Amino acid sequence: MDRRVHVEAAHALGIEFHETWNAPDMGGAEWRPGFYEHFKEELLRAEDDGVDGLIMAMPSLMIWAREIAPRLTISASVNLHVSSVFRMEQLREIANWFYLDPAMSRHFLDIQELHESAPWAKLVCLVSESCLPDCVFQVSHQCYLSATSRAETGLRAPDLCHTLCARQKLRDPRY
Numbered sequence: 638m639d640r641r642v643h644v645e646a647a648h649a650l651g652i653e654f655h656e657t658w659n660a661p662d663m664g665g666a667e668w669r670p671g672f673y674e675h676f677k678e679e680l681l682r683a684e685d686d687g688v689d690g691l692i693m694a695m696p697s698l699m700i701w702a703r704e705i706a707p708r709l710t711i712s713a714s715v716n717l718h719v720s721s722v723f724r725m726e727q728l729r730e731i732a733n734w735f736y737l738d739p740a741m742s743r744h745f746l747d748i749q750e751l752h753e754s755a756p757w758a759k760l761v762c763l764v765s766e767s768c769l770p771d772c773v774f775q776v777s778h779q780c781y782l783s784a785t786s787r788a789e790t791g792l793r794a795p796d797l798c799h800t801l802c803a804r805q806k807l808r809d810p811r812y
Contacts, residue, residue, distance in 0.1 A: 640656075640683070640686045640688070641686045641687065644686055644687040644688060645687065648687065653689040653690065653710075654687065654688055654689050654690075655688070655689055655690040655691065655692055655710065655712065656683060656688050656690075656691055656692070657691075657692045657714070658691050658692065658693045658694075658698070658702075659692060659693065659694050659714050659716055659782075660694060660695065660782075661694040661695065661714075661716040661717075661776075661779045661780065662695075662779075662780050663695065663698075667695070667697060667698065673701070676698065676701060676705075677701075677705050680701075680702055680705050680706050680709075681705065681706065683706075683709075684706045684708065684709060688709065689709070689710055690709050690710030690711065690712060690733070690734075691709055691710070691711055691712065692712040692713075692714050692736065693711060693712065693713070693714055694713075694714035694716035694717055694779075696717075696727075696728065696731065699711050699713070699728070699731045699732065700731055703730075703731045710733045710734065711731055711732050711733055711734075712732060712733060712734035712735070712736060712761070713725075713728050713732040713734065713735045713736060714736055715736045715737070715738065715739050715763050715766075716779050717736075718738040718740075719735045719736065719737055719738055720737065720738040720740065720741055720747075720751075721751070722751065722754045722755045722758075725755055725758050726755075729757075729758075733759060734759045734760075734761055735758055735759065735760055735761065736761045736762075736763055737751070737760055737761065737762050737763070739763055739766040739768065739770070739775075740770065740771050741762065742762050742763060742764060742766060742770075743770065748760065748762060767799060767802060767803075768798075768802050769802050769805055769806070769812055770812070772798075772802060774798040774801065774802065777798060778796075778798035778799070781794075781796070781798060782796075
């Protein structure tokens with residue numbers, strides 16, 4: 638379905654539409670000839686479609702997005718593992734929102750302390766993480782999803798990481 642239909646439906650309900658451009662790795666594609674032009678074209682198309690913001694995991698692409706489309710809200714993805722004021726400070730000039738590291742989602746006192754230490758930061762806590770808390774597969778899974786999301790890689794393998802986490806959740810009610 639056309640992205641514009643989803644954006645218009647969200648806006649009709651008073652909801653902003655933030656799209657996830659969440660790849661933590663592009664396999665170096667971002668430095669190949671023509672990538673910047675393609676990225677700019679996709680970014681401007683998202684802006685024309687009414688997208689309000691992007692959730693991103695690559696600081697270099699966040700910098701480009703901020704320069705190309707300053708109207709868009711740029712959010713630091715959970716894949717950046719923001720868990721300290723130091724990490725937020727590094728992204729302060731390019732990110733409007735900070736999705737906290739999923740490992741923090743159940744540590745409310747740590748979140749409160751982070752909020753109090755950086756009152757300027759808009760924090761988001763992801764509560765529907767599909768991974769297990771502190772999952773050892775998380776980085777591998779993020780890279781796998783990044784690679785399979787790009788048509789040029791030709792990768793279409795089963796999502797073993799998701800299957801392993803789901804199986805563990807079904808076996809152990811703590812998760």
